[in-house]
Amino acid sequence: MYCPFCNSTQVAVVNSRATKKDSQIWRRRKCLICNEVFTTYEKIDLSHLIIIKKSGRKERFIRAKLYAGIYGSTIDKKNADKGEMSELAEEVTNKVEQDIVALKRKKIQSVEITEMVLKILGKRAPDALLRFLAYREGENKKRLGNLLDKYF
Numbered sequence: 001m002y003c004p005f006c007n008s009t010q011v012a013v014v015n016s017r018a019t020k021k022d023s024q025i026w027r028r029r030k031c032l033i034c035n036e037v038f039t040t041y042e043k044i045d046l047s048h049l050i051i052i053k054k055s056g057r058k059e060r061f062i063r064a065k066l067y068a069g070i071y072g073s074t075i076d077k078k079n080a081d082k083g084e085m086s087e088l089a090e091e092v093t094n095k096v097e098q099d100i101v102a103l104k105r106k107k108i109q110s111v112e113i114t115e116m117v118l119k120i121l122g123k124r125a126p127d128a129l130l131r132f133l134a135y136r137e138g139e140n141k142k143r144l145g146n147l148l149d150k151y152f
Contacts, residue, residue, distance in 0.1 A: 003031035073135030
């Protein structure tokens, strides 16, 4: 860690705590050379995780893509989002990331991530779950009907 003020590597942690429902670590640091104090946030990096798509194609985990998929599919198109859906998407994304870390795996199927999202949305926001399913399944009405039976 470098001090942003003097570029020294002699930095000490003076305070630390979990934030955002234990998805980040907040640390207050002090430079031992210039005595300036600054704050850092640490978050688990899942870019090493490989997602295996339905087609068999593999890609790296991208948090923004997960968030955008959840947010885009859960917003009510008729009413402007007043922040509720962005908060929901952030909470669901954080929970999915925590669940993925708990699996302790280097690869995961995209359908497993979808199942995690569906379980969380089912508990927190059934209306958002319906929009997510409709967005995800699109024209596949049979699959959509099967999923509705499963979650309702």
